[in-house]
Amino acid sequence: MTDLQFLTWVRGPGLNIAIGIFLLGVLWRLIEIYTLGRRKDLAAPRHAAGASGFHTVFRRSLPLPGMLKRSPVSYIGGYIFHAGLAIIVFLGAPHILLIKNLVGLSWPALPSQFIGLAAVVTMAAMVVVLADRINKPVKRFLSTFEDWFTWAVTFLPVLTGWMATQHLLLPYTQMLALHILSAEILLVVLPFSKLLHGFTLFGSRWYNGKVNAHKGVPV
Amino acid sequence: MQGPLIDTLARQGITRRTFLKYCATLASMMALPPTAGRAMAEAMAAARRPSVIWLPFQECTGCTESITRSHSPTIEGMIFDMISLDYQETLMAAAGHQAEAARANAMKENAGKYLLIVDGSIPLKMDGAYSCIGGRSNVDILKEAAAGCAAIVAMGSCASYGGIPKANPNPTGAVSVSDIVKDKPIVNIPGCPPIPVVMTGVLAHYLTFGSLPALDDKGRPKSFYGDTIHDRCYRRPFYDQGKFARTFDDEGARQGWCLFELGCKGPVTHNACATVKWNGGTSWPVESGHGCLGCSEPDFWDGGGFYKALSAPADPLKFAAAAAVVGAGAGVAVSFANRAKKSAARASHETTTLADLEK
Structure with missing residues (x-):
């Protein structure tokens, strides 16, 4: 298989399979989760300021009082790499073009140098967060295979994409093909791992906020 | 056109200065040191028309057109004229058995020394019957000509990699020169057609240093194919x-x-x-x-379509809709199973009363 055949495979059948599994998995899991339901809370609702699903969606993005000082790496590193990933995925020109081809929506892109910078910062933040996870005994104890694995499948598309544009290690065509392949692996893994939080995040925050708001507790 | 190349060029009005400038340019294009231009000029000027046999296989003659016509009458074209092109079906005056005899003769007289240029891919299906010259299949002629050559230049993408004839579903079983010949130095000059100066650059390198230039992993001269x-x-x-x-x-x-x-x-x-x-x-x-x-x-x-961006899907999504339906179906099925499990749990739940606790 030549470089171009490999690239064409990942752009064609590979992408087909990955998006198929991704859609199948995401729909399956979301429907399964949201149809679980809970018993209706028959107690009379209490009211408290700032207690609602909507409030919680936003509040959970902020650290609890004192937590930023106790766990700065988790918060700051976490913010940086999530924002970086969003910038790279949604504001990189080739990525917007892919989205446009898949769903028909498009918007202006950021300069490629800026995306390159975002990739470097994102990778640095991810490495720091990983080092923190390894160094802190409690975090390490709580980590399972899934944590290490999802870190790797998230990190690899950023690394290979950046290396492709910087012409590092392998010829561009091979690195680009590896980049697309790694993104496809991410798509396949996403619905069946904790990475599904990209979809369930706001729903579960809303749910928690609403359940607690009924009890008059702003969480 | 007998005698050294410089005499022939002089007869055509090329001055020494022009020739030196050309050689220096060629050397710099190939990323060779400045002194190489001079060496190239000396070697090329003294070159006595190396014998070249050009074999056309499954091709469109675009490569020949590119080399001989698009640059004519530039110096590249002239240098190309200066080689002893002993066999080239499109350009030679001879035809039929005469032409084949010229090829056989050149191969015999210059055994082990001639340069073999190939354009077009080689069909292997049906014993190579898809493309024959003088009743012989391309693969047969290539093997014979390659056996006595000094080196092979695969001109164009067809000879280098199979090209358009090899395009899916490859009805003729087309392959490249390097798929057949394994024991000779081969330089690929792909392109559809390739750039003429790349051809003369390789030729000049061969005449000057007696070897082929440095090649990349796909057999192409690094100096011309090093960058995207x-x-x-x-x-x-x-x-x-x-x-x-x-x-x-x-x-x-x-x-x-x-x-x-x-x-x-x-x-x-x-x-x-x-x-x-x-x-x-x-x-x-x-x-x-x-x-x-x-x-x-x-x-x-x-490669997935000429008008599709590299980051766009090469094929339309085939399984997306079906996968979404299957996924939704699986979700609904699992949710029914979960509900059934909950109902069963609720039904089998035994209420604990005060009396039970006081037992």
Whole structure:
């Protein structure tokens, strides 16, 4: 298989399979989760300021009082790499073009140098967060295979994409093909791992906020 | 045209100075040190018409047109004229058995020394019957000619990688020269067609140093195929700024913005078009407003469509709708199973009363 055949495979059948599994998995899991339901809370609702699903969606993005000082790496590193990933995925020109081809929506892109910078910062933040996870005994104890694995499948598309544009290690065509392949692996893994939080995040925050708001507790 | 090359060039009005300048340019294009230009000039000037046999197989004659016509009457064309082209079906006066006899004769007289140029792919299906010359299959002629040659130049993408005849579903079983000949030095000069100066550059290198230039992993001269079109493209700044032409006649196209979205394969194509250009440096595909097709890469014809951007899907999504339906179905099925489990749990639940606790 030549470089171009490999690239064409990942752009064609590979992408087909990955998006198929991704859609199948995401729909399956979301429907399964949201149809679980809970018993209706028959107690009379209490009211408290700032207690609602909507409030919680936003509040959970902020650290609890004192937590930023106790766990700065988790918060700051976490913010940086999530924002970086969003910038790279949604504001990189080739990525917007892919989205446009898949769903028909498009918007202006950021300069490629800026995306390159975002990739470097994102990778640095991810490495720091990983080092923190390894160094802190409690975090390490709580980590399972899934944590290490999802870190790797998230990190690899950023690394290979950046290396492709910087012409590092392998010829561009091979690195680009590896980049697309790694993104496809991410798509396949996403619905069946904790990475599904990209979809369930706001729903579960809303749910928690609403359940607690009924009890008059702003969480 | 007998005698050293310099005499023939002089007769055609090429001055020593022009010739030296040309050799220096050629040397710098091939990333050779400045002294190489002089060595090249000396070697080429004294060269006594090496015998060249040009075998045309499954080809369109575009490579021959590129070399002999598009640059004529430039110095490249003349140097090409200076070699002793003992067999070239399109250019030679002889035909039929005479032509085949000329080939046999050249092979015999220059055994072990002649340069073999091949354009076109070689069909292997049906014992090579898809393309025959003088009643003999291409593969048969190639094996015979390759046995006595000093080196082989695979001209164009067909000879280098199979090219368009090899495009899916490859009805003739087309293969490249390097798929058949394993024991001779082969230099690939892919392109559809290749750039003429690359051909003369390789020839000059061969005449000067008696060897083929440094090659990349796909058998191409590194000096010409070392960079991608994208990295050398004058429209590259627009790519970096995110300025793209979205159709061939929009404002972006008129402004000369990047053609990536229109399917340009420049990022994955190694060739010298962006620096050497075509037709004596007049223009090249991207400069005239069309994206690169990637013609110097193996299997460029099956690269997912010329007008699809590299980051866009190569094929329309086939399983997406079916997968979504299956996924939704699985979700619903599992949710029913979960509900059944809950109902069963509720039904089997035994209520604990005060009386039970007091037992």
